[in-house]
Amino acid sequence: MIWKLPHVYWYPPPKERGKAKELFDRISKFKSDLAKIDTGIAKFVIPNLPLDLRIPKTETIPKNDDEKESWGYGYFHMTPSIASITIMSKFQNDVRNSEAQVVEYVTNKLEQ
Numbered sequence: 714m715i716w717k718l719p720h721v722y723w724y725p726p727p728k729e730r731g732k733a734k735e736l737f738d739r740i741s742k743f744k745s746d747l748a749k750i751d752t753g754i755a756k757f758v759i760p761n762l763p764l765d766l767r768i769p770k771t772e773t774i775p776k777n778d779d780e781k782e783s784w785g786y787g788y789f790h791m792t793p794s795i796a797s798i799t800i801m802s803k804f805q806n807d808v809r810n811s812e813a814q815v816v817e818y819v820t821n822k823l824e825q
Contacts, residue, residue, distance in 0.1 A: 733785025740766060740804065747815055751822075758818050763807040 744764050748755040768787040788800055 731785055731789070733783070733789055736804070737766065737784045740764060740808070743808065744811070747811065750815065751819070753822065754815055754818055758814050762811045762814060764804075764811050765807075 744759065744762065744766075747762075748759045766784065768784055789797055792800070
């Protein structure tokens with residue numbers, strides 16, 4: 714029986730079976746959709762959102778291979794299962810906090 718462990722699910726390099734690219738694309742789209750709601754949101758809220766999609770800095774990622782410089786590789790390659798779950802929880806919380814910041818901004822604008 715083959716177990717689908719989270720780190721294998723999110724970033725297995727063979728045959729593009731991983732979901733890290735899809736996750737990155739969805740979070741990026743979410744962030745850009747928030748920015749499209751209002752120019753004020755794009756100007757004041759988006760730069761301060763907790764959603765940071767930069768590749769984490771680490772010395773274990775070789776700088777000469779494009780695939781190994783990918784977002785999924787940086788977050789999920791050789792990551793223990795429990796750490797992958799923690800990373801996913803972090804992104805869930807970042808999305809919730811981003812939504813809350815946008816709602817707060819819109820509420821403040823309506824009260825003015």
